[in-house]
Amino acid sequence: MAGQLALVTGASRGIGAATARRMHQAGARLVRIARSDMPPLPGSLDIRADLAEVGSRLEALMQVSAQAGVPDVVVSNAGAFLLAPLAGTSDELVREQLGINVEAPIAVARHFLPSMRERGSGVHIIVGSIADWRGFAGNAAYAASKYAVRGLHDVLLEEYRGSGVRCTLVSPGPTDTAVWDPLDPDCRPDLPSRAEMLTPDDVADVICFAATRPRHVQLELVRLGPA
Numbered sequence: 001m002a003g004q005l006a007l008v009t010g011a012s013r014g015i016g017a018a019t020a021r022r023m024h025q026a027g028a029r030l031v032r033i034a035r036s037d038m039p040p041l042p043g044s045l046d047i048r049a050d051l052a053e054v055g056s057r058l059e060a061l062m063q064v065s066a067q068a069g070v071p072d073v074v075v076s077n078a079g080a081f082l083l084a085p086l087a088g089t090s091d092e093l094v095r096e097q098l099g100i101n102v103e104a105p106i107a108v109a110r111h112f113l114p115s116m117r118e119r120g121s122g123v124h125i126i127v128g129s130i131a132d133w134r135g136f137a138g139n140a141a142y143a144a145s146k147y148a149v150r151g152l153h154d155v156l157l158e159e160y161r162g163s164g165v166r167c168t169l170v171s172p173g174p175t176d177t178a179v180w181d182p183l184d185p186d187c188r189p190d191l192p193s194r195a196e197m198l199t200p201d202d203v204a205d206v207i208c209f210a211a212t213r214p215r216h217v218q219l220e221l222v223r224l225g226p227a
């Protein structure tokens with residue numbers, strides 16, 4: 001990835017932080033976006049923004065364009081995991097879930113993909129989930145958001161096929177990050193233990209693999225999970 005510009009959303013921790021670190025190690029210049037502070041990464045352009053909020057998101061995306069240019073690789077990773085049984089799935093929870101997991105990736109794609117097409121190159125990676133193709137109890141809003149983002153990816157594949165812009169959906173199974181903290185999976189027999197989960201680096205490896213295929217190869221979909 002030497003010399004390439006990579007944008008990673010949700011890079012303050014978890015899968016996004018691991019992906020940014022790996023891409024940096026591979027020689028990429030990084031732009032990272034999240035609401036909170038990001039772990040140190042020399043040379044990275046770090047933007048604190050709420051990607052679920054229209055104004056904050058637009059300002060951040062304009063800042064990327066003005067200060068860094070059009071990325072070679074975009075990783076739409078920022079997301080939230082808001083679980084509730086259907087009866088407890090309030091309108092507010094649904095709006096919050098869709099705001100960051102669906103509206104934000106659509107806005108990020110809309111901001112950069114037309115310029116990537118004009119340039120004739122680019123890789124666009126969305127981090128989906130096992131919940132973008134399998135239902136789990138207690139998952140209504142999260143599953144709706146991840147199925148939606150898989151729909152977005154499928155549309156982008158067709159709209160940008162042959163343009164030089166290549167699109168990948170990376171759909172991980174359970175990964176040991178802070179999203180699991182409120183659920184305390186090690187005390188829940190119905191959930192995988194943290195030791196059984198993927199690590200953020202496992203997922204980051206796959207994202208970096210997708211980002212580094214030769215220009216004539218489009219890796220459309222990767223589903224990974226614990227063996």
Ligand SMILES: NC(=O)c1ccc[n+]([C@@H]2O[C@H](COP(=O)([O-])OP(=O)(O)OC[C@H]3O[C@@H](n4cnc5c(N)ncnc54)[C@H](OP(=O)(O)O)[C@@H]3O)[C@@H](O)[C@H]2O)c1
Nearest residue numbers: 010011012013014015034035036051078079129174175177
């Ligand atoms: N962990 C899993 O088991 C798992 C499995 C499948 C898929 N995924 C997906 O992987 C992605 C990353 O999840 P993770 O497990 O690494 O979670 P995480 O550790 O909680 O990281 C989520 C990242 O998204 C950022 N983010 C959340 N809301 C944001 C907002 N409104 N504006 C800007 N940034 C925001 C967070 O930063 P701030 O809080 O600092 O803003 C953080 O950097 C998500 O799309 C998730 O759905 C996770």
